[in-house]
Amino acid sequence: MQPIVIIGSGMAGYTVAREFRKLNAEQELIMITADDASNYAKPTLSNALAGKKSPEQIALGDAEKMSTQLNMRIETHTWVKEIRSEQHQLVLEKDGESSTLDYAKLILAVGANPIRLAIAGDGSDDIHVVNSLNDYKAFRENLDKRQDKRVVILGAGLIGCEFANDLQNTGYHATVIDLAAQPLGRLLPAHIASAFQENLEETGIHFVLGTTVEKVSKVENGDYLVTLANGQSVIADIVLSAIGLQPNISLAKTGNIHTSRGILTNSHLETNQANIYAVGDCAEVNGTLLPYVMPIMQQARALAKTLNGEHTAVHYPAMPVAVKTPAAPLTVLPAPIDVDVNWETEEFDDGMLAKAFDSTGTLRGFVLLGATAAKQRLTLTKLVPDLIPVSV
Structure with missing residues (x-):
């Protein structure tokens, strides 16, 4: 049987590999990355100074460690030049030499590029x-x-x-x-x-x-x-x-994979090409881009089950985003952009709480500013409906 191949060594790629290994220890797994495959959490970069972390202390593991830990072959400093979707084959380049690699299933975890x-x-x-x-x-x-x-x-x-x-x-x-x-x-x-x-x-x-x-x-x-x-x-x-990111869609286009703002997938993270999936910052799931940690975790868990033979849709519960600004502690659960909302605000000595209600009076989002408001995070999160309901 051909291997499952993951392109990309960011949080999305490594999380898929980790979740898959919880379910299947034997299936051959290959990760291909253009960098050195250091495993680290990108969100730690924007508060590493206050955390007194040098760049060398941020990585959780190098390619050798991660390869052993996940029983996965990792090809570093390797570029995927083309996806041959019909042949289930990749065209690779490393050290100026080209080669091909066949796959059974392909996961695009190629992230986003700075604007x-x-x-x-x-x-x-x-x-x-x-x-x-x-x-x-x-x-x-x-x-x-x-x-x-x-x-x-x-x-x-x-x-x-x-x-x-x-x-x-x-x-x-x-x-x-x-x-x-x-x-x-x-x-x-x-x-x-x-x-x-x-x-x-x-x-x-x-x-x-x-x-x-x-x-x-x-x-x-x-x-x-x-x-x-x-x-x-x-x-x-x-x-x-730091003006934002654009999903990396150029590689997907070489394989005739449908793209819009990101790589288009359904709720099972499937692209229009058989056995090719997208996950993380590059994935536009049912028309939605969610470049945050929690959606990546949800996607990875669902995709790992699918890769292991249990066809599973991604399920997005309400997922607040914590902004790492200690001078102004902030938690945001954005309301869906296609929903009209009215805001109701409550003020405290150290901040404020704002709730976004739709026309039916359903809570669709909120903003918590300050320590007092932050205490209501769990209570409010439970009141917000799922973003994308479970589907089959």
């Missing part, structure tokens, strides 16, 4: 992104060299705010720039976003909103002049871009 703005200036190529441990190592190495500790962050979304909080808490000076009028624009109603922003500003984080970066220029002492569309400019030691 890059077209920014002018001779400093634009020096803008950091942090989408992997290797990216983070480069960022920290550069960060450690700088004296003045001024970091400009492009993007006031979840990752941008987490990095700003982490940097500001450890002696750096963070300026966050975003075209939106508020931080976490896609997750928070305006009145909660305003309170969240104020809490972060009290730590010294500076927000410049409603504008975008036009140019990043090198100036003396290795600094950067960041020129904004509103005419303002900011001097930075380092510029970090």
